[in-house]
Structures are given as C-alpha cells and as structure tokens.
Amino acid sequence: MSRLDSEEKEILQAFGKGTLKRVKGVAKELERHRAIAAATFTKDSRISIRISSKDLRALQKRALSDGIPYQTLVSSVLHKFVEGQLLEHTALKPLKPTRAS
Numbered sequence: 649m650s651r652l653d654s655e656e657k658e659i660l661q662a663f664g665k666g667t668l669k670r671v672k673g674v675a676k677e678l679e680r681h682r683a684i685a686a687a688t689f690t691k692d693s694r695i696s697i698r699i700s701s702k703d704l705r706a707l708q709k710r711a712l713s714d715g716i717p718y719q720t721l722v723s724s725v726l727h728k729f730v731e732g733q734l735l736e737h738t739a740l741k742p743l744k745p746t747r748a749s
Contacts (some may be wrong), residue, residue, distance in 0.1 A: 657659060691723070704718075707722060
C-alpha cells in the first residue's frame with residue numbers, strides 16, 4: 649500500500665468509510681471501459697522472428713518461473729517497450745572500438 653499516491657489513498661479511505669458514491673451513467677461508463685480494455689488486448693496480428701536458441705531458452709525459463717506462456721511474455725515485453733514502460737539500460741562501460749587488421 650505504500651505505493652499509493654495521495655489521490656489513491658483518499659479513495660481507499662473513502663471506500664473503507666463507505667462514503668463513496670456511484671457516478672451518474674455508471675453502466676455506460678463501465679461498458680466504455682470494457683470496450684477499451686478488450687480492444688487493447690486483442691491480438692490480431694502475427695509476426696515471425698528469429699532469435700538465438702540461448703535467448704529463447706532464457707525466455708522460456710523466465711516465462712515458466714512467472715507461470716505464463718513464453719509467447720505471452722514476449723508480447724508483454726514488446727508492448728511495454730512500445731508504450732515507453734520498458735527502459736533501456738546503457739552499458740556501464742562503453743565498448744572500445746576494435747581495429748580492423
């Protein structure tokens with residue numbers, strides 16, 4: 649619960665006290681949000697990629713430990729990346745250029 653911001657804490661407290669009230673048109677608003685959620689998670693395209701067998705095994709191992717199919721893990725990682733929720737880490741030391749002999 650320590651990750652809640654002040655607005656979320658206020659909502660949680662109001663819920664606990666029983667002082668929350670439904671907004672007008674709640675059924676219509678819920679249906680709108682359901683439609684948005686359904687559209688967000690609709691998988692309507694396929695891709696085919698080549699990756700190293702080492703990376704594939706690592707993905708499968710990670711997915712197994714998370715209890716999800718590895719394709720779902722890959723899809724989730726790609727989604728987070730395009731949404732800007734996955735940050736790229738830079739190397740601690742830059743690679744030194746090699747000389748061509």
